[in-house]
Amino acid sequence: MPRSNLKTALKARDRIAITALRSALAAIENAEAVPVDPPSPGAPKHEVTQNEHFAGSAAGLGAADVERRLLTEADLLSIVEKEVRERSDAAREYERLGRDDLAERLRAEAEVLSRHLKP
Template sequence: MLTELRQGLTVALKSRDRVAAAALRSALAAIENAQAVPVDTDGPTKPVGNEHVAGAVAGLGAAEAERRRLTDEDLRAILAREVGERHAAAEEYEGLRRRDAADRLRAEADVLVRYLHAPQPPGG
């Protein structure tokens, strides 16, 4: 699914589809955030007192962090949350009589729904 989202972003950018590009960028950013691992100060790297860089770390592997692996279910949950957030925000914009913004958010949600309901290839 992640590959399809990235390919979809490439297509949206090439075709100058701003709505699809915005929706896919946001969804990919949410996925990237979910893949981030929390900072563990008890590990091999310890915070170093440095007046120039707050929270600086030193030690072997200080600049490298392994990303969490997300399952297809995790990815679907993230996409579903993104769709839900867009629908909720669109309702708020409707209440504020901002139909243009509400329509844009609904269009972004529609883009993500296509990926949410797309058939998955065998084995993944």
């Protein structure tokens, strides 16, 4: 969805599209992340390195790998809709504050993302 369009925007050097698509992809990646629960008391502790380059990180091959959540098409659309809504709301606020330049940029970003909502 947005990933293939990001490549096109990068080739065209379309800064507004690049910004909007990168932001939407980051929101999608955040939604795919599995929430981290604090360790329960008595749970086994993972080995932690003391190496100056990796201090405090989990040690061992794949020790920090966690499977990502799989999002449905409806989840993806919901995330993009939220991104559009946030930009539209912020544009109205910028306009109210007399910052028409920023409002116009956010409206343009919202338009780029809106194209992904249409079937």
